[in-house]
Amino acid sequence: MQPVIHRLDTPYSIGQVYCYSLDSKDGLILIDCGVPTDEAKRYYLESFDLSRLRHILITHSHNDHFGLAAWLQARSGAKVYFPRRDYLKARYRREFLRLLGDIMQGMGFGNRYYQRLLSIITLAEHYAEPPEDLLIVERDFPKNLGLDFIACPGHSQSDLVYLTGDCAITGDTLLEGIFQTPVLEVDMENGGRFNNYEAYCSSLGKLAALAGRRILPGHREMPKSVRQAQLFYIRKMLRRAGRLRPWRNEANIGNIIAEMFVGGMTETFHVFLKSAELLFMQDFFREPERLSASLAAIGLYDDVAELFDQALGRTPPRSEKNASGANL
Numbered sequence: 001m002q003p004v005i006h007r008l009d010t011p012y013s014i015g016q017v018y019c020y021s022l023d024s025k026d027g028l029i030l031i032d033c034g035v036p037t038d039e040a041k042r043y044y045l046e047s048f049d050l051s052r053l054r055h056i057l058i059t060h061s062h063n064d065h066f067g068l069a070a071w072l073q074a075r076s077g078a079k080v081y082f083p084r085r086d087y088l089k090a091r092y093r094r095e096f097l098r099l100l101g102d103i104m105q106g107m108g109f110g111n112r113y114y115q116r117l118l119s120i121i122t123l124a125e126h127y128a129e130p131p132e133d134l135l136i137v138e139r140d141f142p143k144n145l146g147l148d149f150i151a152c153p154g155h156s157q158s159d160l161v162y163l164t165g166d167c168a169i170t171g172d173t174l175l176e177g178i179f180q181t182p183v184l185e186v187d188m189e190n191g192g193r194f195n196n197y198e199a200y201c202s203s204l205g206k207l208a209a210l211a212g213r214r215i216l217p218g219h220r221e222m223p224k225s226v227r228q229a230q231l232f233y234i235r236k237m238l239r240r241a242g243r244l245r246p247w248r249n250e251a252n253i254g255n256i257i258a259e260m261f262v263g264g265m266t267e268t269f270h271v272f273l274k275s276a277e278l279l280f281m282q283d284f285f286r287e288p289e290r291l292s293a294s295l296a297a298i299g300l301y302d303d304v305a306e307l308f309d310q311a312l313g314r315t316p317p318r319s320e321k322n323a324s325g326a327n328l
């Protein structure tokens with residue numbers, strides 16, 4: 001099954017989102033579906049055979065990827081599948097938001113900030129209601145349709161990558177030339193903060209194993225190679241981590257933002273995104289060997305060893321390397 005790409009505009013800075021359809025023996029399967037704008041709806045009505053749409057699968061439940069699901073289901077009767085954790089997030093949305101508030105409070109954000117954030121993330125343009133009739137990819141999607149999936153969380157707590165033939169439909173896990181912020185979420189398994197860093201480290205190997213496949217991302221250019229996309233992300237992360245180092249043990253994330261950006265970052269949603277990134281890097285400082293081991297296992301550590309040391313503040317000059325070439 002060769003995926004057909006559908007490029008849909010979004011109102012977000014990331015630009016277009018790419019959705020992919022596959023013609024299976026059971027009719028059309030759509031992977032991610034775009035945002036509920038009039039333009040996207042017109043696209044599906046005019047350029048897509050809704051009468052043959054049977055299954056809508058979601059990589060992760062961010063609005064640009066799932067927002068149109070309820071509308072499409074109402075017009076096609078297609079089954080909609082969310083990754084298991086995102087299914088829980090959708091079903092227990094109020095609980096999710098309440099626990100997110102607790103987490104943000106623990107990060108030093110007061111109730112006034114959280115109320116402002118809530119008023120933004122619950123806006124229809126940021127969160128469309130998922131369909132009432134919702135299934136779970138891991139549990140409910142038929143196994144005989146020539147489509148497989150693997151979990152590569154890190155950007156979110158879900159991030160499923162769909163595999164068909166030599167193609168990998170990768171959502172937001174491998175993007176070309178952009179650092180896709182890990183998003184702060186309540187871990188739907190335990191009600192605490194989802195640890196994006198741990199998840200990212202354990203997904204690195206699974207993503208590296210996609211090398212050689214055709215990578216079909218959720219946004220931007222097609223990645224030139226898995227390795228390059230991973231290296232871009234890690235380098236960017238390590239450089240930013242190096243700047244965060246003086247604040248690596250500061251629990252009040254609000255204070256870090258105020259001090260690092262000297263009052264230059266105040267917009268509510270940007271602060272939310274930046275907080276998640278800073279937590280990701282603080283988790284890195286707590287356990288850098290988790291990342292170095294994952295990188296070494298896929299042969300990427302040597303490419304970033306110097307940056308790694310700089311981020312951690314141990315920057316040995318090249319001449320101080322020992323005879324085996326390993327960094328001291």
Ligand SMILES: [Zn+2]
Pocket residue numbers: 014017062064065172218219
């Ligand atoms: Zn996205």
